Amino acid sequence: MPRPHYLAVLDRSGLLTALARFDPHVAGTPPLGLDLPASDIDVICQATDAEAFARTLWDFASAFDGFAIHQWKSDGRPVVASFHLDGWPVEVFGDPRPVARQPGWRHFEIERRLLGLGGDGLRAAVMRRRRDGLKTEPAFARVLGLEGDPYTALLTLDEMPDPDIVRMLKSRLT
Known part of the structure; x- marks a missing residue:
């Protein structure tokens, strides 16, 4: 039975x-149309407290299957929780920075922009790599x-016209 739509x-x-x-x-692969059967729903929040x-x-999700919560020891000490909702794994990320400045949101925005500019050809090429096991x-x-760390390299495209x-x-997809 297929999973219900993430929204x-x-x-x-x-x-x-x-x-x-x-x-x-809401970020990640489902809103980009790049999700696979095991993809999760990512929710990015600003959590100054x-x-x-x-x-x-805890109050909302502790009773859901797979519930886990932890706090990073570095990089602003974000809180991350994971659990399952109606067949979907969910990851909620709370960082003290405004959402627009968080790397996860910036990656999402860059990827959305790239897909808008690259169209179906880029989407198909990325999905081939995703099906081969790449994040x-x-x-x-x-x-x-892109050379080097893919997460850092992708962020360099943020300022590119x-x-x-x-x-x-065009040079990569032809």
Whole structure:
């Protein structure tokens, strides 16, 4: 039986409402149309009060299958929770920085922009790499011929003008 659409799952669950004071943003492969059967729903939040964020997640999701929560020891000490909702793995990430400045959101925005400029050819090339086992950022980096750490390399495209990206895409996808 196929999984329900990720937006329907989020709407029915009330997760985004529960996290409203933490500015939740849905990111990752489902909104990009790059999801695979094992893909998760990513929710990125601004959590300046890690304890309140963790308490909210505990109150909302601790009874769900696979619930786990932890706090990183570095890089702003974000809180990360994972659990399952209606057949979908979910990961909720709370960092003290505004969502727009968090690397996960920046990757998502860059990938959305690239797909908008690269169209079906780029989507198909990235999906081939994803089906071969690569995560999203490494798949984009491989298709685009980006050197070094794929997560860092993708962020370098943030300031690149659209005409330059289009030229790069044409050279990589032809």
